[in-house]
Amino acid sequence: MKVWKRTGIVALAVIVTGAARMPVEHRLTAEMRAAGLMPATLDISTRERIGQTSAAVALGGLRTLVATFLNLRAFGFFTEQRWSNVDETYRLIVDLAPRTRYYWETASWHQAYNAAAYYQNQSALPALRRREAWRSSIVRGLEILDQGISNMPDAWPLHVQRGFLLRDPNKIRAFGDPEASFLAAAESYARAAEIEGAPEYARRFQFYTLARVSGREAEALALGRELHAESTAHHAPTLLSVLFALEMWENPEADAKALAIDLFGTEERAVEQLGLYWQRVRERFPTHGVARALEALYDARGTPASERIINQPPPRIYDPEEAFAPGPPQHD
Amino acid sequence: MAREMEEKTTPAVEIENLVKDFRTSFRRLPLRAVNGVSIRIMPGEVYGLIGPNGSGKSTTMKALLGLLAPTAGRCAIFGRDSLKVDSRMDVGFLPENPYFYKHLSGAETLAFYGKLCGLRGKALRERIGELLELVDLEGARHRRVGGYSKGMLQRIGLAQALVQEPRLLILDEPTAGVDPVGSRQIRDLVMRLRERGITVFLCSHLLEQVQEVCDHVGIIYEGRMIREGRLEDLIAIEDQTEIILKDADETLVAAVRELVAGHPGKASIIREGRPKTTLERLFLRETIGREDH
Amino acid sequence: MNEPQAARATHIGRTLVIASNTFTQLVRMKVFYFLAVFGVIAIASNFFDMPQHTGPEAIGANVLRSIKSWSLGAMTLFSVVLAVVATALLLPKDVEDRTLYTILAKPVPRLDYLAGKLLGVLALIFVSLLAMDILMTAVLHIRTQIVLDQQMTLAAAMGYTEEARESLRAETLAQGPNWSLQAAVLAVFLRAAVIAAVAMLVSTFSTSTLFTAVISFLIYFIGHFQADLRSAWLAGGADGEGWIARGVSLLVSLILPDFQLFNVVDAVIEGQLVSIAVMAKLIGVGLFYVIFYTLCSWLIFAEKEF
Numbered sequence: 001m002k003v004w005k006r007t008g009i010v011a012l013a014v015i016v017t018g019a020a021r022m023p024v025e026h027r028l029t030a031e032m033r034a035a036g037l038m039p040a041t042l043d044i045s046t047r048e049r050i051g052q053t054s055a056a057v058a059l060g061g062l063r064t065l066v067a068t069f070l071n072l073r074a075f076g077f078f079t080e081q082r083w084s085n086v087d088e089t090y091r092l093i094v095d096l097a098p099r100t101r102y103y104w105e106t107a108s109w110h111q112a113y114n115a116a117a118y119y120q121n122q123s124a125l126p127a128l129r130r131r132e133a134w135r136s137s138i139v140r141g142l143e144i145l146d147q148g149i150s151n152m153p154d155a156w157p158l159h160v161q162r163g164f165l166l167r168d169p170n171k172i173r174a175f176g177d178p179e180a181s182f183l184a185a186a187e188s189y190a191r192a193a194e195i196e197g198a199p200e201y202a203r204r205f206q207f208y209t210l211a212r213v214s215g216r217e218a219e220a221l222a223l224g225r226e227l228h229a230e231s232t233a234h235h236a237p238t239l240l241s242v243l244f245a246l247e248m249w250e251n252p253e254a255d256a257k258a259l260a261i262d263l264f265g266t267e268e269r270a271v272e273q274l275g276l277y278w279q280r281v282r283e284r285f286p287t288h289g290v291a292r293a294l295e296a297l298y299d300a301r302g303t304p305a306s307e308r309i310i311n312q313p314p315p316r317i318y319d320p321e322e323a324f325a326p327g328p329p330q331h332d
Numbered sequence: 333m334a335r336e337m338e339e340k341t342t343p344a345v346e347i348e349n350l351v352k353d354f355r356t357s358f359r360r361l362p363l364r365a366v367n368g369v370s371i372r373i374m375p376g377e378v379y380g381l382i383g384p385n386g387s388g389k390s391t392t393m394k395a396l397l398g399l400l401a402p403t404a405g406r407c408a409i410f411g412r413d414s415l416k417v418d419s420r421m422d423v424g425f426l427p428e429n430p431y432f433y434k435h436l437s438g439a440e441t442l443a444f445y446g447k448l449c450g451l452r453g454k455a456l457r458e459r460i461g462e463l464l465e466l467v468d469l470e471g472a473r474h475r476r477v478g479g480y481s482k483g484m485l486q487r488i489g490l491a492q493a494l495v496q497e498p499r500l501l502i503l504d505e506p507t508a509g510v511d512p513v514g515s516r517q518i519r520d521l522v523m524r525l526r527e528r529g530i531t532v533f534l535c536s537h538l539l540e541q542v543q544e545v546c547d548h549v550g551i552i553y554e555g556r557m558i559r560e561g562r563l564e565d566l567i568a569i570e571d572q573t574e575i576i577l578k579d580a581d582e583t584l585v586a587a588v589r590e591l592v593a594g595h596p597g598k599a600s601i602i603r604e605g606r607p608k609t610t611l612e613r614l615f616l617r618e619t620i621g622r623e624d625h
Numbered sequence: 626m627n628e629p630q631a632a633r634a635t636h637i638g639r640t641l642v643i644a645s646n647t648f649t650q651l652v653r654m655k656v657f658y659f660l661a662v663f664g665v666i667a668i669a670s671n672f673f674d675m676p677q678h679t680g681p682e683a684i685g686a687n688v689l690r691s692i693k694s695w696s697l698g699a700m701t702l703f704s705v706v707l708a709v710v711a712t713a714l715l716l717p718k719d720v721e722d723r724t725l726y727t728i729l730a731k732p733v734p735r736l737d738y739l740a741g742k743l744l745g746v747l748a749l750i751f752v753s754l755l756a757m758d759i760l761m762t763a764v765l766h767i768r769t770q771i772v773l774d775q776q777m778t779l780a781a782a783m784g785y786t787e788e789a790r791e792s793l794r795a796e797t798l799a800q801g802p803n804w805s806l807q808a809a810v811l812a813v814f815l816r817a818a819v820i821a822a823v824a825m826l827v828s829t830f831s832t833s834t835l836f837t838a839v840i841s842f843l844i845y846f847i848g849h850f851q852a853d854l855r856s857a858w859l860a861g862g863a864d865g866e867g868w869i870a871r872g873v874s875l876l877v878s879l880i881l882p883d884f885q886l887f888n889v890v891d892a893v894i895e896g897q898l899v900s901i902a903v904m905a906k907l908i909g910v911g912l913f914y915v916i917f918y919t920l921c922s923w924l925i926f927a928e929k930e931f
Contacts, residue, residue, distance in 0.1 A: 006928045007830065010921045017917060018879030021910075022855060025883045028906055029852050037892040037899060038852075038885065061816070061849075061887075064894040065698030068691050099895040100690065199789055397730050400930045417734045425730035431722035433646065435653035447642040448731045492727060502730075 036099065067097040074110075083115040087140065094147070101155045104148030112141020112165050116174075138174040141165060159192035160202060167209050169282045178284060179213050186210040203227060204239055211242045212284050221246040240264055241277035241285070248289025256293035257300065271297040275309040342411045344500045344531040345373035345396060349405035352391050365391045367555040368405070373533055373548070375499065378526050380546035380563075381535035388555040389535040390428065393504050396533075397425055409500060424493030428505040430485060434478030438469050438488050441477055442495055449496035463491040467521065483514025490521060501525060503534040507541060519545055540610075543567070576607060639737040640744060643728075647745025651711055656749065659707075663699050663757050667764050670695035689800040692768060693894045696761035697809060701890060703757070704750050704817035705845060711746045712824035713837035720931060729931075736923045743825055743919060750817050758810045762802045769801035799896055808904050809893035815911035816887035820845050822918035823882065829925040848884035851877060882914050 032038040074089040090107035097103055119125070119133035145162045152158060165171060166185035175181040189206035192198045207227060210220040224243040227234040240263045247259055264270035274294055277285065291310050298308050305311055350369045353362040366388040373379045381389050394400045396407045398414040412419035432441050442460045451459060464470045467487040472480065477488060486506060493501055506522070507515040522532055522545050536542050542549060543563065550560040559566060577584070585604070592601055609617075670692045719725040728738060776797060780790050824841040831837045855878035858871060887907060889899055 006924050010924050013917075013921060013924075015879050021913070022859075022878060025852070025886060025910070026855060026859060028886060028903075028910065029856075029883070031906075032886070032889070032903060035900065035903060036897045037889045037903065061701045061813070061890045062694075062698045063891045064690070064694040068694045071687070097891065097895055099892065099897065102687070102690070197792055197795075199786075199792065394726075394931065397726075399726060399729060401928070417732050420730060420732040423730065425727065427723045427726040427730075429723070430727060432724060432727070433650055435650050436646075444642065444646050445727070445731060448639055448728065448733050450638070489727070493730075496731070 063096040064100075067093045067100070067103065070096070071103070071106075078110060078114070081118055083111070083118065083137065086110050086115070090144070094144075094151075098151045101148070101152060101157060104144060104152070104155075104158060105161060108141045108144040108148070108161065108165070110141075111144060112138045112171065116141070116171065135174040138165070138171045142175075154195055156192040156195040156198035156202065159188045159195070160198075160205075163188035163192065163202075163205055163209065167205075167212075169284070172284075182209045182212040182284075183216065186213065186216075200231075200233065204234060204236065208238060208242055208285075211246055211286055217246055217249050217286070221250055237273045237276070241273055241290075244274070244293070245277075245286040245288045245290055248293075249286060252289065254289070256289045257296035259289075260293040260297065267297060267300065271301065271303075278309055342375075343372045343408075344375045344377070344410055345371060345379070345533055346408045346411075347371040347392065347396060347405070348407075350392060350395055350402050350407060351404035352388075352395055352400060353403045365555055366395070369552065369555070369557050370405075371550060371557070371560070373531060375531050376526075376529050377548050378522070378532040378546045379534070379548040379550065380542035381533070381550045381552055382537065382539055382542050383535075383552035384537060387552045389537075389552055390504055392552070393425075393502055393533070393535060397423070397502065421496075422498045423500045423502060424495070424498040425502045426486070426489040426493045426504065426506060428508060430489040432477045432485070432488065432492070434476060437474045437476055438464065438480070439473045441488060442491055445492045446495045451496065459495060459497075463494060466494070466524075467491045468517065481514075483510045483517065486510055486514065486518060487521075490518065494525075498530075500531045500533065503532065505536055506534060507536070507538060515541070572602070636734070636737055639733055640741040643733075643738055643741025644744035644748060647715060647742050648748045650715070651745065651749045656707065656711070657753070659703055660753060660756055663696075663703065664760060666699045667692065667696050667757075667760050671764065671768060689765065689769060689772060689797070690894060692761065692765050693800075693806065696757065696764075697813065697890045697894060700754055700757050700761075700810065700813050701816075704754060704813055705820055707750055707753065708746065708817040708821035709824045709838055709841045709845070711749065712743070712821045713828050713834050713841060715742055715746070716825070716828045717834050717837075725931060735927050735929075736919075739825065739829075739922050739926055740919055743821060743915070746821050747818050750821070751814060754810055754814050754817075758807070762806070765802045765806075769797065773797050805893045805897065805899045808899040809890045811904065812887045812889045812899075812907060815907060816884055819882055819884070819887070819911055819914040819918075822915045822922075826918045826922045826925075829922045829929065844881060845884060847877065848881045849888070850885075851881045851883045852885040854878050855883070883910075886910060 029038060070089050070093045074086050074093065077083075077085040077089060087107070087110070090103065090110070093103050094100075094107060115137040116134050119130055119137060122130055122133070125133070142162070142165055145158055145165065148155070148158050149162065163185040166175065166181045166188065172178045172181050175184075186206050186209040189202045189209060193202040193206060203223070204227060207220060207223045210216050210223065213220075221243075224239065224246055227239065228243055244260060244263050248254060248256060260270040260274060261267055264273055271294065274290055274297070278287065278290055278294060294308070294310050348370050350366050351364070352366040353364050355362050369388070369392055371379070371381070371392070381392065383389050391400065395402050396409065396414055398407075398416070398419065401415065407414035409419045409423050412421075433444070436444060439460050442463055443456060446456045446459060461470075464473055467490055469484060469487055469491070472484060477485070480488065490503075490506070493503075503522070506518050510518065519541060522534070526532060526545070532545075534542070534546070547563055548561070549563050549566060551558045575588075589601065592599055671688060719728070725738075729735065773794060776793060777790060780793060785793070820841060823844050824837060827840050827844075828834075828837040831840065854874035858874040858878055889897075889903075889907075893899060
């Protein structure tokens with residue numbers, strides 16, 4: 001009958017236009033993927049993990065909504081301190097919304113900071129198991145940041161977060177060799193600094209971390225001098241202190257007291273800032289000539305031996321702000 | 333002048349050897365709903381197509397309106413092929429048991445169909461007023477059609493069919509399911525339209541109605557046209573004569589009987605008695621007619 | 626000429642009459658009540674904020690995204706459901722109620738009827754999306770200002786430098802209402818328009834509303850895989866699929882529309898920008914689909930018998 005003939009014509013038209021539009025759509029898809037407008041194809045395991053229903057929804061342009069739901073669920077797990085569930089949920093969330101920096105940051109923060117601290121304080125567990133749980137949580141946190149960076153290479157905060165995590169004095173032992181860790185952190189800060197819109201402190205942190213890698217002191221010194229010369233905005237106490245130590249590393253015979261006064265401006269400031277710097281032993285900063293400079297400054301000021309910081313045992317300062325704050329650190 | 337002649341001679345409806353098969357699903361054997369039907373209706377005629385349910389009346393009408401494509405044969409309205417959209421310029425159609433958009437009021441319904449026919453603005457508003465008056469629905473002008481009774485639906489349907497002032501009106505079972513009062517109103521409307529010279533093509537299985545309004549009749553049965561022609565010719569019983577007397581006493585009746593018996597030839601009385609009014613007439617007299625007394 | 630008094634209506638005129646009738650019909654079917662539901666969603670989405678981080682960045686970082694993903698998610702759902710259900714419902718309803726006879730018995734070409742129906746449904750979706758968009762933009766605008774105030778107060782208290790505060794402000798403003806968000810809403814509309822046209826095509830040969838709806842939703846979901854299957858076909862079996870798999874991927878990519886193309890919603894919620902060029906191409910693709918499917922529907926509908 002005629003209807004069948006018409007249906008045939010329609011079927012043919014659908015196929016012919018289908019063939020015609022195929023290259024056009026393919027190009028447009030490529031263009032939109034390049035512009036970051038098209039979500040990358042979900043891998044099969046994600047589809048399985050979310051389950052049939054959400055997969056259908058997630059495919060229909062509602063990925064971010066499902067991610068919002070899952071974020072709520074993850075928050076529930078977080079309050080219940082069910083860390084493996086938190087991790088599992090965030091794996092799904094970042095699969096669904098791989099370009100939302102917040103999810104990468106939060107996922108990493110939960111593992112590297114919250115879960116790690118939780119395991120550290122878990123006195124019911126044997127020490128060895130506690131340490132292992134603590135260590136693997138921190139390593140997992142780093143891994144999440146690395147994945148985030150490969151998905152959003154232009155997000156400088158992720159690079160900065162990676163740097164903070166790697167050089168964190170409370171976590172650095174989880175990564176094995178501290179110097180390798182400082183070097184990796186320095187590279188992270190360097191990459192962050194290259195990205196447009198990154199804050200200036202990224203380069204200072206590159207300097208601080210590079211200074212702690214043996215064999216890279218000369219490179220660090222050059223960077224420190226460059227920053228020092230560039231702007232007074234860079235003249236943070238830490239920068240001046242590290243720069244002092246590296247100058248003394250390069251030229252051990254130099255007049256430590258004169259150099260300190262030169263850098264810090266006044267004798268008073270020099271003795272105060274270098275004193276504080278001396279106490280930050282847990283951070284493994286270079287201390288070349290610091291003791292000598294302090295001794296000379298104390299002598300000049302007539303400070304009694306009992307009040308000299310270098311004669312006191314190193315303090316056990318624990319500053320959670322430094323470990324947890326994602327923003328620019330306050331001691332800077 | 334030539335055009336006037338042409339208008340007189342072009343049939344309003346021309347159906348030639350219409351055949352329509354329906355493919356019943358899965359069974360390969362097609363069902364022949366209409367088999368070689370030909371109908372010609374001249375302008376001004378009121379044509380009634382009668383037949384039992386399923387005899388092919390509706391199929392014939394749908395083919396005429398282009399809602400169906402004929403398997404064979406052709407249909408035309410005022411000389412225009414039914415398969416062309418143009419053929420529907422001059423025709424109004426009221427389907428069997430019509431439902432209109434429930435969400436529209438009576439006036440909005442007419443406006444909708446009027447706009448489809450290209451009516452606009454003041455002309456449209458005036459036409460709607462006229463039609464609502466014609467079908468006696470002015471009181472229900474702003475009521476949603478969803479709340480209309482069966483008879484009101486039929487009447488708004490009729491108004492809708494007339495909206496662009498067509499010269500041909502096609503009515504499919506116009507009084508089916510309508511109470512006698514509504515039925516009477518519709519019949520009166522059709523009569524009035526006939527007076528205005530509008531050609532009407534209606535189909536029904538209610539013979540009495542057809543007899544009352546139509547001047548031409550076709551009888552269709554199992555897809556075939558059995559009889560067709562002028563109503564008077566078809567129903568007259570040629571060898572009988574009817575005399576109805578009023579206030580006749582027994583002697584007069586006896587005299588008539590004698591006269592017939594004594595008349596040369598073979599004339600005879602077949603039946604005598606009191607003629608009965610129809611139940612319908614009684615009903616109408618006791619309901620609507622009551623006010624007149 | 627034998628023309629009746631009324632001037633002949635134009636194609637566009639008739640199409641618009643049917644479209645506005647369809648629009649009124651849907652409005653009087655009370656479909657706009659769902660806008661109230663949307664209002665509740667848009668306002669409720671304000672409460673999905675979780676204090677997870679410390680620091681100014683974390684204030685409201687979630688809530689702005691939450692407002693957008695809830696609102697755009699609801700828009701997507703409403704528009705697609707409305708497109709499929711309204712289209713699948715209206716055509717068979719006209720046939721069942723025999724209203725279609727009265728319309729087609731007027732000098733109305735069947736293409737005008739189909740185009741009018743589709744246009745009516747699209748007008749309804751457009752107006753609904755517009756209302757939802759305005760509400761979302763308003764909520765988002767107000768909330769962005771609140772978030773920004775809180776962030777700046779805390780940032781100042783924590784001694785952020787001017788530079789750091791500016792960067793934070795720019796980042797937060799990017800999460801607020803912008804043109805890419807409007808582009809995402811337009812993409813949602815385009816997708817709904819395409820699926821409505823598909824539903825209309827299906828309903829011209831389907832025999833039940835349920836069948837039309839189910840098939841249309843199926844096409845909608847599979848249409849989101851179309852791009853994957855197309856690239857599988859274009860890759861030429863590099864991943865070692867069998868010829869059956871290749872045949873299926875070719876067939877699907879030939880027959881089904883690519884709904885993934887209109888799926889910029891997620892990227893926009895995540896802060897990506899949509900260029901005018903991409904938007905123009907999307908509009909082009911959407912128009913192509915709608916017109917093509919309408920013509921296909923007409924080809925079948927023109928031969929339909931009632």
